[in-house]
Amino acid sequence: MQQIPLVDVSAQWAPLRAELEARFAEVLDSGQFIRGPHYYAFEEEAAAYLGVRGxxxxxxxxxxxxxxxxxLEIGPGDEVICPAFTFYATAEAIARRGATPVFADIDPDTLNVDPEDVAAKITPRTRAIMPVHLFGRPAAMDALTELGVDIIEDAAxxxxxxxxxxxxxxxxxxxxxxxxxxALGxxxxxxxxDEELLQRVRMLSFHGSRDKVDFDFVGYNSRLDELQAAFLRVFLTKLDEWTQGRREAAQRYAELGLGDLVDLPQDEPGHVYHLFVCRSPERDRVHAALREAGIGTATYYVTPLHLQPALRFLGGEPGSLPETERASRENFSVPLWPAMPVEAQERVVDVVRSAVGVAASA
Ligand SMILES: Cc1ncc(COP(=O)(O)O)c(C=O)c1O
Structure with a gap:
């Protein structure tokens, strides 16, 4: 039985092997492994790509x-509103700072945080809203920016x-x-x-210092490696092509009729399909059928963040975020990567069709 992975990252980097090896040799020969020319060049190229100052x-x-x-000096006593249907790191970072994550429910159509519930959860202690552009779909930024609170985009x-x-x-x-x-790591x-704020981030990432001689803040050691920056510069030149490939593969699932069997992620022009996450009340059956057929599949945030043991001290109760909890029960992904072969997508749809067919006649 031919296996189909959930993502095939090597299909993306393998054609670039010679270029990556050349970059590796260049960094090795330079002996500059921390804050070298690629680190600064990548920062500039990434900012230009994103259309921001830095x-x-x-x-x-x-x-x-x-x-x-x-x-932003957010810490004890401050609240940050974020979704509970996201990777743990979103809320972990807030709690790590001693601030309080306040969970808002999601919009079931987009799986992103629901601006109405965010608005309802704003208090005098709210310092920021942290939306996540989940699975590559942009959050409802128009509605969120109207709320008049600083927004930290978790655009991971x-x-x-x-x-x-x-x-x-x-x-x-x-x-x-x-x-x-x-990156390759x-x-x-x-x-x-906001260049002033970025400068503060830069110093914090470097022990709260500009020069490792004078230390202005209690900071961290958290820098992007020179080697990874060198690789990222290669990958950034391919990103538009990869994004287009992801969008085409997503479109093809719709054309192959997957949407007649399960709920597909709602499309919009900005969706970059980090993952192709579907929904079905028959999730467990479909997920099991895909696994049995050797097809990569995953379920996400099965225990949403308000119910995670480490965050139960916040008082989250089952039933308190109904759409989040329903999405946790119903979601599953099917394989998607740029240039995914059509035959592989056809096979995925066939397996889902038989699983749903079994469910219908059971
Ligand atoms: C939404 C979200 N936030 C934060 C992170 C944390 O990123 P990292 O794994 O690079 O620490 C991830 C990634 O795994 C993520 O998906």
Whole structure:
């Protein structure tokens, strides 16, 4: 039985092998492994790509969030509103700063945080809203910006989506190896038009210092590696092509009739399909059938953040975020990557069809 992976990252980097090896040799010969020319060049290229004034390369997407919260001096006594249907790091960063994550429910059509519920959860202690552009689909930024609270965009899953990072006060990215723009290891970025705030992030990422001689803040050691920056510069030149490939593969699932069997992610022009996450009340059956057929599939945030053991101290109760909890029960992904072969997509749809057919006649 032919296996189909959930994502095939090697299909993306393999054609670039010679270029990556040349970059590796160049960095090795230069002996500059920290804050070398690629680190600064990538920051400039990433900011230009995103359409913002500047960016700071950091060690990973989680640190990017912590550094931003620290730079904004968000800490004990402050509240930050975020979804509970997201990767743990979103709320972990808030709690790590000693601030309080306040969870808002999601809009079931987009799986992104619901601006109405966000509005209902604003209090005098609210310092920021942290929407996540989940699975590559932009959050409802128009409605969120109207709420008049600083927005920190957790854009870990959405590099390459037009307009991302331009609406919030500051935004963060992850280059974890399966992300839309990825490193060959960990990496992250903070981007903003607010150069003063970015300068503070840069210093915090460097022990609270400009020069490692004078230390102005208690900071962190969290920098993007020179090697990863060198690789990321290669990958950034391919990103538009990859995004187009992802969007085409998503469109093809619709054409192949997957939407007659399960609920497909709602499309919009800015959706960059970090993952192709569907919904079905028969989720467990479909998920099991895909696995049995050797097809990569995953379920996301099955225990949403308000019910995670580490965050139960916040008082989250089952039933308190109904749409979040329903999405946790119903979601599953099917394979998608740029240039995914049509035959592989056809096979995925066939397997889902038989699983749903079994469910209908059971
Ligand atoms: C929404 C979200 N936020 C934050 C992160 C953290 O990024 P990293 O794994 O690079 O620390 C991730 C990635 O895994 C993510 O998906």
């Amino acid at each position: 960016s700071v390369g950091v060690a990973n997407g989680t640190d990017a969030l912590v550094l931003v919260l620290d730079a 899953q959405a590099f390459g989506s037009p307009g991302i990072a331009q609406r919030g006060r500051i935004s963060t990215f992850s280059f974890y190896p399966t992300k839309n723009l990825f 960990d990496g992250g970025l903070v981007a903003s038009d």
